[in-house]
Amino acid sequence: MEPTNLPEVIKQVEEEKHLSQADVARQLQMTPQNLSHVLKGRRKLPAEAAIELFDLTGIHPRKLLEMSKKLFAAGAHAGMILAVVSGAFFVTYPTETQAQTKTTPTQFLLCKDATQDQGDLGQGTAHT
Known part of the structure; x- marks a missing residue:
């Protein structure tokens, strides 16, 4: 089953590739802290990271960026x-x-x- 949100995507990568969240962050050319902020909706996923994540998951970068946008919109109103x-x-x-x-x-x-x-x-x- 394909993940429906960005945290699920990252969790799936971690499980399937046997990587920590910090390892995933490095593969996406991000710091672990920046990835954490993205997953909490405090920052948007950079386009470059979406392309790297596409290479890991096969999920189209546009769909990944849309997931990030929705998460960011929800997180932006939580503060x-x-x-x-x-x-x-x-x-x-x-x-x-x-x-x-x-x-x-x-x-x-x-x-x-x-x-x-x-x-x-x-x-x-x-x-x-």
């Missing part, structure tokens, strides 16, 4: 500005467990401004 401090702001991203229990820590990313790539200035955990 919420927590606070503005000296021109920088904190953006929260609920963890899966938090969505279920509403009691676990929230991941946050410190960004200089809305146009800067998320996470460039720092990352941490805040308890709610």
Whole structure:
């Protein structure tokens, strides 16, 4: 059965090729952190990575980019500005467990401004 979303595609590659997520990231010419951001919908899959992933899966790059676009659209709306401090702001991203229990820590990313790539200035955990 063909995967229907990008995390499923990556999981299938990991299982079929006996690779770790970090190994898959390297094959896609990405850092493991960037691939993680893509899989969480925080960044879009680069076109070059879609071509590399096509070589591993046979799934057309256009379909892979569409999967990434949908994931990014869902992830982009999940973040919420927590606070503005000296021109920088904190953006929260609920963890899966938090969505279920509403009691676990929230991941946050410190960004200089809305146009800067998320996470460039720092990352941490805040308890709610």
